[in-house]
Structures are given as structure tokens and as C-alpha cells.
Amino acid sequence: MTTTAPTRADGEELAPVSAEGLAPLLVSAERPPRPSAWAASLAFGWRAMLKIKHVPEQLFDVTAFPIMMVLMYTYLFGGALAGSTQQYLQFLLPGILVMSIVMITMYTGVAVNIDIEKGVFDRFRTLPIWRPAPMVGYLLGDMLRYAIGSAVMLTVGLIMGFRPAGGVPGVLAGVALLVVFSFCFSWVWTMFGLLLRTEKSVMGVSMMVLFPATFLSNIFVDPSTMPGWLQAFVNNSPITHLASAVRGLMAGEWPGAEIAWSLGWGAALVAVFGTVTMRLYNRR
Amino acid sequence: MTAHRVGRRDDPGSGLAIETSGLVKTFGETRAVDGVDLRVPAGMVYGVLGPNGAGKTTAVKMLATLLRPDGGEARVFGHDVLHEADAVRGRVSLTGQYASVDEDLTGTENLVLLGRLLGHGKRAARERSGHLLEAFGLTEAAGRQVKNYSGGMRRRIDIAASILNTPDLLFLDEPTTGLDPRSRNQVWEIVRAVVAQGTTVLLTTQYLDEADQLASRIAVIDHGRVIAEGTKGELKASVGAGSVHLRLRSAEQRPEAARILGSVLGVEPQLEADAVALTARVGDGGQDAAEQASRALAELARGGVVVDNFSLGQPSLDEVFLALTDRPATERRAQESKEALA
Numbered sequence: 336m337t338t339t340a341p342t343r344a345d346g347e348e349l350a351p352v353s354a355e356g357l358a359p360l361l362v363s364a365e366r367p368p369r370p371s372a373w374a375a376s377l378a379f380g381w382r383a384m385l386k387i388k389h390v391p392e393q394l395f396d397v398t399a400f401p402i403m404m405v406l407m408y409t410y411l412f413g414g415a416l417a418g419s420t421q422q423y424l425q426f427l428l429p430g431i432l433v434m435s436i437v438m439i440t441m442y443t444g445v446a447v448n449i450d451i452e453k454g455v456f457d458r459f460r461t462l463p464i465w466r467p468a469p470m471v472g473y474l475l476g477d478m479l480r481y482a483i484g485s486a487v488m489l490t491v492g493l494i495m496g497f498r499p500a501g502g503v504p505g506v507l508a509g510v511a512l513l514v515v516f517s518f519c520f521s522w523v524w525t526m527f528g529l530l531l532r533t534e535k536s537v538m539g540v541s542m543m544v545l546f547p548a549t550f551l552s553n554i555f556v557d558p559s560t561m562p563g564w565l566q567a568f569v570n571n572s573p574i575t576h577l578a579s580a581v582r583g584l585m586a587g588e589w590p591g592a593e594i595a596w597s598l599g600w601g602a603a604l605v606a607v608f609g610t611v612t613m614r615l616y617n618r619r
Numbered sequence: 620m621t622a623h624r625v626g627r628r629d630d631p632g633s634g635l636a637i638e639t640s641g642l643v644k645t646f647g648e649t650r651a652v653d654g655v656d657l658r659v660p661a662g663m664v665y666g667v668l669g670p671n672g673a674g675k676t677t678a679v680k681m682l683a684t685l686l687r688p689d690g691g692e693a694r695v696f697g698h699d700v701l702h703e704a705d706a707v708r709g710r711v712s713l714t715g716q717y718a719s720v721d722e723d724l725t726g727t728e729n730l731v732l733l734g735r736l737l738g739h740g741k742r743a744a745r746e747r748s749g750h751l752l753e754a755f756g757l758t759e760a761a762g763r764q765v766k767n768y769s770g771g772m773r774r775r776i777d778i779a780a781s782i783l784n785t786p787d788l789l790f791l792d793e794p795t796t797g798l799d800p801r802s803r804n805q806v807w808e809i810v811r812a813v814v815a816q817g818t819t820v821l822l823t824t825q826y827l828d829e830a831d832q833l834a835s836r837i838a839v840i841d842h843g844r845v846i847a848e849g850t851k852g853e854l855k856a857s858v859g860a861g862s863v864h865l866r867l868r869s870a871e872q873r874p875e876a877a878r879i880l881g882s883v884l885g886v887e888p889q890l891e892a893d894a895v896a897l898t899a900r901v902g903d904g905g906q907d908a909a910e911q912a913s914r915a916l917a918e919l920a921r922g923g924v925v926v927d928n929f930s931l932g933q934p935s936l937d938e939v940f941l942a943l944t945d946r947p948a949t950e951r952r953a954q955e956s957k958e959a960l961a
Contacts, residue, residue: 350756350757350758350759351756351805352754352755352756352775352805352808352809353753353754353755353756354808354809354811354812356750356753356754357754357755357809357812357813358812358815358816360747360750360751360754360782360785361782361785361812361813361816361818362785362816362817366737366738366784367737367738367739367740367743368738369709369737369738370735370736370737370738374735374738375736378732378735378736379736381732381735382721382724382728382732385723385724385728385732386721386723386724389723389724389725389764390723450721453719453721453722454715454716454719455719455720455721455722457680457685457713457715457719458713458719458720458733458780459736460684460685461683461684461685461708461711461712461713462708462733462736462737463705463708463709464736468736618687
């Protein structure tokens, strides 16, 4: 039986539901085999792309914010710290790139939290798919955002006079390392996104973590001027290792130890926070 | 048609879609689900009826593997929801306020995404989404973001997303709450079409009317416990099919009206707070409610009682609770919160 009259819902003409059209769809459906872990993650990555397409404002944090950072820090500290903004930029740009991209990783946590609130999350959780796929999908989408953010900053840097000795391969290698590390670091935020109740608290906690983590590093200044106890912290911070590695790569060097440290920290972050994230995801 | 579906069920022996025993979920001090035993036969709409906060949603979430039970056992098509969660997920689908679609994406994008996640290729996912949107009358809205949908459209896309792969068991958690009567009827049509093709539907609702329209068996649940269970007929026999509501011209005639109703219907009429109104249960023990009511009206007219207004209605959820527990749901709640305060 088909409902013949069109429904007027919220003042809108709505086509009727066709039970006849529905019936064959319900019987004929063959259930395809489950998607692979990679295919499921990619589907979620595609979702992240679609969200960028529909809500392009969300790219604000990977465009305007990084531009502001480069301009502000170069002209604020350049003269005082390195004698000239030109010289400081050569030192600062790789570091400020690391700082900005690591800072925008926190939006992953916010996105997870919003999805939980909106309800779409529970549908994903009832699907018979590889469990980490939704999380990996967020991060795949975010990797694109990190790449966009890096491109924007480097463009601004080049215009301002940044001249990396490593050339295109060095810069690309630096960005690649940064994006991979940020992917690993984002698992901290997926955990907080699941753990905390509101979007605001996720933001609050991420700021508490990110400000000290990024400032207490060698991004702005050489640690040798710091007191000994702080040097001990700064020299062992993953952000310092990452900043040194990116700086080295862009300068055309091959800082093997720093790259290894960065990747090692990345692996450790995934091992710890990835595990906790999936535990929380399954237990909610 | 049925045979087609049976091939996918690996436990035809028991014939049960859901089987729970002593299912418990606590949130702090509150026992949201407090020892629920359910046996839901496959291939029918099974109604779970109860007021807000009765534990319906919590129970559904446990059955759909979204919440871990704190006690008891639950099996879906023979698979334990805790230890074989993945097998359960492969056979169920869920639509509720909480299991929704992505508001930022369009109708098509949502369905294609879910199609891909269920293992369809790009083309197959697109094709099936298109067909579903058409059957659900959403073709025109297919390219719009879901956040711009009306309530009725929203519920349709939610249900469409749940039957992208025809599930063996579909959970519909209060699918018509907040919908206008027309949209509600259309959701009912969809539910009937789905169950006609062999899918089992577990429907939770606050409306007796809805359970009556759709469900073959009904469990009434309150405070996390099943307080009555049976076929519609069994339940009605215990509740009474409905009630007559009368408004008289003058309050002075009410005692006389009550006496006449009492003798015709054989039940004690309820005197309402409004001094000219009274209500009496009809249809007890399988009697014809309409016939009883018209007989009562005739007797009232013969006795000289002037009736201004008359209606024959299904028992409300409150009346069901009144019949099952001797106190209406709302009153019990108020009283309990008072006790809790004391």
C-alpha cells in the first residue's frame, strides 16, 4: 500500500514513501563482503574531505592562523633575537611550521567530540567494520589539512625571504616528516575527544598541553641559554627533536638521529594513545 | 521470499531474534535496566512500550552493542552481544535519536558513505543509495545537506541508512517521537514494508497507539523492568480495550450518570477533577467496546442525563500503567521523587 497524499512537513512538499519501490530493495540486497581495514579507513577519510567541501570555513585554522603566526613571530622577535628578521626567518620558519601544525592537531579531538554529540558516532560503532577505521579516517582527512597548512606557511615564508638550502626535496621531506608525526600526535586528541564531555573542555585541555609542549622547545630560541633543568626538559622533548629534524631537512642536511627520535616518539604516541583511544571507543 | 532470508540465519532452530536474561545496566546509583528478560521471535515487529526514562533506550543500546551490560546475558540470533559483538553488528541496524547520519553531508553522500562502509563498490553504493532515496521520496532532497531536512525527512534518511544492507534485525528507538501525524504514518508504512520482507523489528515507543498499530507482541517496561508481556490481545484483555470519556451538561447529574454507567458496563467509573467529566473502561474481557459505549449512551439518555460531549478512546499509556500497576506512570514518578527527597 502506498501512501498517496504528499506530506507537508515543515511547510515543505514531501514526496510520498513508495512501499512498492522499497520492497524489492529489501529482498534483492546481497550482502557484500566486509571492506578491508584500509578501505573502511579511506571511506572515513572521504567523509572528512566532504566535510571540508561543505564547510570550507574549517580551513581557517590551517590558513589564517599559520600566516598570522609567521608574521607575528618573525617581526616581533626577529630583530631582537637574530639581529635581523631575514636571518631569524631562516631559523624560525621550520620551527613555527612545526608549532602551528602540531597545534592544529587538536581539532581532531574537537571533531570526534562533536560527532559523538551529534549521534553519527553511534551509527559507525554499530557497523561491522575494522574498529579503528573511523579514527584513522579522521586522521587521514587531517593529514590533508596539515599538508594545506604547511603549503600556506611555506608560501608566506618564501615571499618573506625564507630560502631553504635543502631545496624542494628537503622541504618536502621536512613536511612529510611533520605530517607523519602529527598523525601520530593526533591520537592524544582522539583520546581526549572520547574522554571529555564537551567540545569546550577538549579545547581547554588541548591548550593546556600544547602551549607548554610547543613553547618549551627549541622552536624560538637555542636551548643553550636556558637554565640547566629546563634544558634537560627541552632537549628531550619530542617537539625539539621534530623541529631539529625538519630544520635540518630543509637546510639540506640529513639529521638521522633527530629523524629517528621523531619517528620513535611518533610510534610511542600511537602505541600508548592509540591503544587508550580504542579501549575508550569500545567501552563507551 | 522468506526462504531467501532464512539462508542467512545460521540458527534457524531457536527462531528467536533476541533473547535476554537478567539484563542489567546501572549508571551510578540508578539501575536503568534492572533484570530484563526478553524473548523476541524472529520475523515480527516487537514493541517495547514504556514512559520516558523506563530504560528502553538503554536496553536497545546494549542489544546493539553500543553499551556493555553490567549483568545478565543477551543474545542476538544466538550471538552473545558482548563476546560476539562483531557477529551481532553484522546483522543488526539501529535508528534512534543517537544513531543518526552526518548533518554536514548530503542525503546521497551519507548513504554512499555507509554503502562503502558496508562493503559495496563505488558504483553499487551509488546505485543503491539512489534507489533508496527514490523509494523514500527523497530524490529531490538528495543533494541537500541533511541539516536542512525537515523532521520527517530526517527520520526517513535515518531509516534509509539503517536498511542500506537489509538487516536481519532493525532497532527503531522511538522512530516517531516529535513527528507530525502524517510523517508518523509514513514511518509506519516503512516499518510495515520492512517487516513484510522478513526483517525483525524491535520498536520502542511511548505511544500505545503505535505499538498497537505495528507490533505483534508487546513488552511493557517501567523502571528498567518488564511489567507485562504478551500479544496485543493478551495485553488488551488485561488492560481493557479503551475508555469512554463523558462530559455532562450539569455537575448535579454526575452521581446519577456514574450509577447508570456502573450498572451498564459493570465497572466503577472514574470521576475526573472536572466536575462534569467522568471516564469508564470499556472492552474488558474481549467485549465490543463500541457496542458497550453505545448501550451506555442509550441508557444515559433514557435516564434523563444530558451528555454534552462523548469520546471513545484507546487507553492511554497512563491507563495501561494504571491497569498493570494500580498507579499511573506519572503519579508514580512524582511520588517516588518525593520519597527520594524525604
